[in-house]
Amino acid sequence: METTLSQDLLKIGDKVLTSRLFLGTGKFSNNKLIPEVIKASGSQVVTVALRRVDPEHKEENIVEYIPKDCTLMPNTSGARTADEAVRIARLARAAGCGDWIKIEVISDNRHLLPDNIETIKATEILAAEGFVVLPYMSPDLMVAKRLAEAGAAAVMPLGAPIGTNRGLRTKELVRILIEEIPLPIIVDAGIGRPSEAAEAMEMGAAAVLVNTAVATAANPVVMAEAFGLAVAAGRKAFLAGPGAIQDYAVASSPLTGFLRE
Amino acid sequence: MSVYEELSNYRDLNFDKFFDQITDADIQRIIGKQRLTVLDYLALLSPRAEKHLEAMAQQAHRLTVQHFGHTMLLYTPLYLANYCVNQCVYCGFHAHNDIERKKLSQEQVIAEAEAIAATGLKHILILTGESRYHSSVAYIKECVQTLKNYFTSISIEVYPLNTDEYKELVEAGVDGVTMYQEVYDEEIYAELHPAGPKRDYRYRLDAPERACQAGMRTVNIGALLGLSDWRSEAFFTGVHADYLQNKYLDVEVSISPPRMRPHVGGFPPKVIVTDKNIVQYVLAFRLFMPRSGITLSTRESAKMRDNMVRLGITKMSAGSCTAVGGHAEKASVGQFEISDERDVADIAAMLYSQNYQPVYKDWQIW
Numbered sequence: 050m051e052t053t054l055s056q057d058l059l060k061i062g063d064k065v066l067t068s069r070l071f072l073g074t075g076k077f078s079n080n081k082l083i084p085e086v087i088k089a090s091g092s093q094v095v096t097v098a099l100r101r102v103d104p105e106h107k108e109e110n111i112v113e114y115i116p117k118d119c120t121l122m123p124n125t126s127g128a129r130t131a132d133e134a135v136r137i138a139r140l141a142r143a144a145g146c147g148d149w150i151k152i153e154v155i156s157d158n159r160h161l162l163p164d165n166i167e168t169i170k171a172t173e174i175l176a177a178e179g180f181v182v183l184p185y186m187s188p189d190l191m192v193a194k195r196l197a198e199a200g201a202a203a204v205m206p207l208g209a210p211i212g213t214n215r216g217l218r219t220k221e222l223v224r225i226l227i228e229e230i231p232l233p234i235i236v237d238a239g240i241g242r243p244s245e246a247a248e249a250m251e252m253g254a255a256a257v258l259v260n261t262a263v264a265t266a267a268n269p270v271v272m273a274e275a276f277g278l279a280v281a282a283g284r285k286a287f288l289a290g291p292g293a294i295q296d297y298a299v300a301s302s303p304l305t306g307f308l309r310e
Numbered sequence: 311m312s313v314y315e316e317l318s319n320y321r322d323l324n325f326d327k328f329f330d331q332i333t334d335a336d337i338q339r340i341i342g343k344q345r346l347t348v349l350d351y352l353a354l355l356s357p358r359a360e361k362h363l364e365a366m367a368q369q370a371h372r373l374t375v376q377h378f379g380h381t382m383l384l385y386t387p388l389y390l391a392n393y394c395v396n397q398c399v400y401c402g403f404h405a406h407n408d409i410e411r412k413k414l415s416q417e418q419v420i421a422e423a424e425a426i427a428a429t430g431l432k433h434i435l436i437l438t439g440e441s442r443y444h445s446s447v448a449y450i451k452e453c454v455q456t457l458k459n460y461f462t463s464i465s466i467e468v469y470p471l472n473t474d475e476y477k478e479l480v481e482a483g484v485d486g487v488t489m490y491q492e493v494y495d496e497e498i499y500a501e502l503h504p505a506g507p508k509r510d511y512r513y514r515l516d517a518p519e520r521a522c523q524a525g526m527r528t529v530n531i532g533a534l535l536g537l538s539d540w541r542s543e544a545f546f547t548g549v550h551a552d553y554l555q556n557k558y559l560d561v562e563v564s565i566s567p568p569r570m571r572p573h574v575g576g577f578p579p580k581v582i583v584t585d586k587n588i589v590q591y592v593l594a595f596r597l598f599m600p601r602s603g604i605t606l607s608t609r610e611s612a613k614m615r616d617n618m619v620r621l622g623i624t625k626m627s628a629g630s631c632t633a634v635g636g637h638a639e640k641a642s643v644g645q646f647e648i649s650d651e652r653d654v655a656d657i658a659a660m661l662y663s664q665n666y667q668p669v670y671k672d673w674q675i676w
Binding site: 129264 | 378430562668673
């Protein structure tokens, strides 16, 4: 078991990660908080909305606050169509943000639910261009299969609508993706508490992405640390192989044990 | 169905009678609801709801942080021209007002752009008076081409356009439209707009929808508060915003609650709208449309703006000047007097002091 744990690495694209907590950067009260939050969480992958990246304004450029040893995962937040997402991805690469891209295509401004069809289109185009594509999606098995076929490096189903902190409401659907899709399943959006992140990891999710839950906590740094611990604990529990769930109580000292003596 | 028909559903509503029937329990129940109806929104605009402003504020703050984080988008207006063919009695650009009329050359647009860009802002709102002759779509497009070298998001606040014209501007790089109906009450609208193309109530009312159809990313609407009863104007603005958001899910619909300010014309407000009224309007709207943007301009005082940061506002203008060419050179007469004269750095410092992050750039497509 010790061997299993020490070799428990998450491989996405050409990166090998030891932390399975991905962090978002969108809602902090000050970008200066970001390095401390990342450090406390142990996260190695950080997503930034390209729409907010401003290389000309050094003090306000969010990328300046992300440690160089972290993998930058620009996202296409704000894109309403596959075309817009593709354009943003290409801008991100041209701006020196690397090859990782989180596809976010949202054309529903009331609930911010992703447009799975446009997401597949963008994934096909960008994967063919050599991007490491991580699509954010509504959990749906057929869509996840199409994304895998299109060349996605991982699939990122939502746990609940973005920013709601409602937790793992899509649990049964995410469970099916974990069972059926031969790619890392990263639960993105909706996770509001460390316990919910742990639950996703216990189920077998490859990683969890969190933003609102940390950024809007009273103490974001401490909350980031809590998420880091919870994700690690959930992952360890998954690897440890939790015991079976029984419908009825099973005594640890059975009454009929003498029959086997 | 058009927005005119949607608004017509409520034109015969007896607001006073509706407000009389609202109870404290109704207000408390509505504040706790997940999704508000249009009439719930109206209830939150009632005199009865004034007793519940603190509870509304707590919920509005919670919802705003949840959806937008501790951030505030900053932008500034850039006036390209002040020629106007309308005779809006409340506006400094009234065609008959004796003010110096100007229109920026491309060199002057560059000078304005450089002055604004030096503050770090990437979002601008370009404005003109309502003169198709002096500020043609071609002229606006030319300015947009120039401004794209400095900014990543360009919105317009100009006369209402046809759908094709909005499309032309989208293709040129414009991503947002602000279009104030000024006053939703049709009779008062006719009184206040005695001459000029702006007299056409329906053409103006349908302009935000045409902008949505043309593919604009953001559409901002509002009533100019002080021209009619604020509660009904706030209500109709909300109905209009809700109509647009339901029909055009991909558009970011937002509102502004501008109050009348002193201007060269000297027309006094018909209705006094207090700070408390503005607060109630903003809170009620936030609870009604939790995902929508709410813009607070420099028409409001520094003190008012500082206090509104935590009450649902998501977008603020900064370093504003309402005169043509006013960012780069000595200002001529503006459209109205601004109230909060702080520059961008001051506003950013104020936001940081409140544990909020100023956002200078929040969109880029080219």
